[in-house]
Amino acid sequence: MDATPDPTPNQPAPMGQQQVALVQESFGRVAPAADAVADAFYDRLFEMSPDVRTLFPDEMGPQKKKLMQMLGMAVAGLDRPDEVVPVLQGLGSRHADYGVEERHYGDVGAALLHTLEGGLGEEWTPDVRDAWVATWGLVSGVMIEAQRAAPT
Numbered sequence: 001m002d003a004t005p006d007p008t009p010n011q012p013a014p015m016g017q018q019q020v021a022l023v024q025e026s027f028g029r030v031a032p033a034a035d036a037v038a039d040a041f042y043d044r045l046f047e048m049s050p051d052v053r054t055l056f057p058d059e060m061g062p063q064k065k066k067l068m069q070m071l072g073m074a075v076a077g078l079d080r081p082d083e084v085v086p087v088l089q090g091l092g093s094r095h096a097d098y099g100v101e102e103r104h105y106g107d108v109g110a111a112l113l114h115t116l117e118g119g120l121g122e123e124w125t126p127d128v129r130d131a132w133v134a135t136w137g138l139v140s141g142v143m144i145e146a147q148r149a150a151p152t
Helices: 017-048 050-055 061-076 081-098 102-123 126-149
Strands: none
Touching: 017 050, 017 061, 017 102, 017 126, 050 102, 061 081, 061 126, 081 126, 102 126
16 A cells, blocks of 8 residues: 655645545545544554644544544535635644644645555545545645744
8 A cells, every 4th residue: 555645735736526535425435434544543643653642632532523624625626615714724724733743744745645545445546546646635735835934
């Protein structure tokens, strides 16, 4: 399973309608298993980057819900960037206060792709993968720019 994102997080690739549809459809397939998806995501993230575990609370239940809500919001709004971008900017600004570093976004993207690949199985096609890489490039790019602009 090769789940390393291709684009640099702060250089998002443009997304077309086909990619938006692939991301929305594939997320719809994994969203009903939100708890298992969030568990798999954080297990993979902490396996890849044990140092980020300290950025999270001991009780991960609320954090896992926030993750799935954020993903759901971002995925649902891919065709409405004027609504989604301000939310992602706010999230990126807050991440500056949490101790998140730019390098963490790559690990988060890799953990996300790995989790989706496992959850989608045979439905994880090269086109679906490319659509998710573009999505993570967009999401992380907006968040990183907002984090950079946040007061220190």
